[in-house]
Amino acid sequence: MPERFYLDPYQTTLQTTVIRHDDAGLVLADTLCYPLGGGQPGDTATLTLADGSTLAISDTRRNRETREILHITAADAPRLTAGSAVTLTLDWVRRHRHMRVHTGLHLLSVVIKAGVTGGNLTAEGGRLDFDLPEGMELDKDEIEAGLNALVAQDLAVSIQMTSGEALKARPELIKTMSVTPPLELPEIRLIEIDGVDLQPCGGTHVRRTGEIGRLLVKKIESKGARNKRVVVTLAD
Structure with a gap:
């Protein structure tokens, strides 16, 4: 259960x-x-x-x-x-902020179409590391605008269940390069953001993207030749 x-x-x-x-x-x-x-x-x-x-x-x-x-x-x-x-x-205030940030990071992986090599979050914000070709630059304002456009659409966030075997047949759903979901399990939890994203995730999330609130891109930094770190925070 x-x-x-x-x-x-x-x-x-x-x-x-x-x-x-x-x-x-x-x-x-x-x-x-x-x-x-x-x-x-x-x-x-x-x-x-x-x-x-x-x-x-x-x-x-x-x-x-x-x-x-x-x-x-x-x-x-x-x-x-x-x-x-x-x-x-x-401690609901803290948990709800985690839910907002976590769902916001899923949106970040929609805006930046690249493999994710790491991530973390707090009640204030979070970050994802992306595997990008050497020399490729990211535009802070474009990313922030893309994130907040998805927030403003107030898209539904829902849960689907799949099996490890079924997920093996759809490797494109696995965005994290550093951690592979436990594909040996009979049930794996997927988080769907209506029309824009579907990926395995074991975290907690808000019901709709509008609940996240405005997101700010705090900084973008290089973490190696192919690794770019994007840090986002909640505006409030």
Whole structure:
């Protein structure tokens, strides 16, 4: 079953219970928190306990071996007992900015038609690195205008599911040159921006491009003979 942050990335509160809380982190029966991955930071949140006290979640990670989602608490935080009922409240302002930026980076890969060699994002903005022929220049104003034209179209953003085998037959959908999707999986998540883009992605996204708001191209810099880094930020 898809995880809750995929089922509804707009959900902000959740009643759940503690499975385990130790030095590795806090494991909950269910969670809204997106774990660090795909260039997107892990979520932060607040836990409210049955007695009304609160506990801060400073980061969210995934255990690579067990696939458990670990909620990171302060080293000196009290350990919660298994079975304890808690209310999880997502830091929604930060998450929503991640969703806006992440979807904006998909638009950036539409405007600049080249392979992507790397990327990262924060709540303020993000960057993609592009594999471009040596000597090819990018125009900051043209890129910014192209991005904001796509934002203004208020295009629908939706999820499709495919298989690894089906994706192998459509390699043009894989824009990232540095990281290949797990093609051995029976299901792989695709993000579609209506009429302009379809690519595999495990991040969280807004429902429509108009929700991103105005994007600014902060800088363009060379990161090697064929590598150009384009940094974008949210205007607000």
